[in-house]
Amino acid sequence: AQSVAQPEDQVNVAEGNPLTVKCTYSVSGNPYLFWYVQYPNRGLQFLLKYITGDNLVKGSYGFEAEFNKSQTSFHLKKPSALVSDSALYFCAVHLNTGGFKTIFGAGTRLFVKA
Amino acid sequence: DTGVSQDPRHKITKRGQNVTFRCDPISEHNRLYWYRQTLGQGPEFLTYFQNEAQLEKSRLLSDRFSAERPKGSFSTLEIQRTEQGDSAMYLCASSHQENYGYTFGSGTRLTVV
Numbered sequence: 001a002q003s004v005a006q007p008e009d010q011v012n013v014a015e016g017n018p019l020t021v022k023c024t025y026s027v028s029g030n031p032y033l034f035w036y037v038q039y040p041n042r043g044l045q046f047l048l049k050y051i052t053g054d055n056l057v058k059g060s061y062g063f064e065a066e067f068n069k070s071q072t073s074f075h076l077k078k079p080s081a082l083v084s085d086s087a088l089y090f091c092a093v094h095l096n097t098g099g100f101k102t103i104f105g106a107g108t109r110l111f112v113k114a
Numbered sequence: 115d116t117g118v119s120q121d122p123r124h125k126i127t128k129r130g131q132n133v134t135f136r137c138d139p140i141s142e143h144n145r146l147y148w149y150r151q152t153l154g155q156g157p158e159f160l161t162y163f164q165n166e167a168q169l170e171k172s173r174l175l176s177d178r179f180s181a182e183r184p185k186g187s188f189s190t191l192e193i194q195r196t197e198q199g200d201s202a203m204y205l206c207a208s209s210h211q212e213n214y215g216y217t218f219g220s221g222t223r224l225t226v227v
Contacts, residue, residue, distance in 0.1 A: 004156075034215055043118075043205070044157070046215030090156050100170045101147075102216065104156035
């Protein structure tokens with residue numbers, strides 16, 4: 001069965017420092033991978049996706065993510081964190097053969113301290 | 115287009131009552147999804163429509179749950195004989211193709227008392 005793991009419930013980082021939010025997945029076949037962000041009292045927002053091609057993908061708000069097939073990981077990164085980046089981040093995987101659902105991880109809460 | 119709209123934003127109901135939620139997706143999106151999110155968890159897939167056809171249902175969707183998308187536009191999710199365990203945020207999302215990211219609505223928060 002396909003699954004997504006976000007091993008950290010919470011990540012704390014100081015403003016201006018680089019941040020990484022980890023995600024690993026388990027699927028058969030070639031997945032589509034996504035990151036979403038959820039701000040307080042707001043719906044989930046799409047950040048970026050990996051479908052094929054370059055392993056480093058860039059998304060909204062200066063975020064990027066690196067697809068690593070051998071490690072089945074898709075970590076979210078940002079070179080310099082902002083206080084406004086504090087939110088709940090979800091990794092998601094969609095199997096592109098068979099089935100129609102996207103599976104979400106449990107989420108990682110990011111705190112950026114000024 | 116203002117995105118995906120969900121109504122109501124909040125619903126408090128007594129156990130045993132029926133509730134119905136509505137989702138209006140982005141007009142050019144032919145794919146519509148329902149998810150459920152509880153506190154501290156990621157969204158859990160409930161069901162998927164392509165146009166008016168319901169193509170996949172989760173095992174989470176008991177026979178008390180039913181979803182429709184009659185004309186391939188808006189969708190409704192009905193829960194019959196609600197239970198306290200149904201309390202959650204119900205999220206609707208739409209997309210144009212499977213490799214596009216979803217656009218989520220703000221959700222309907224259901225509280226069963």
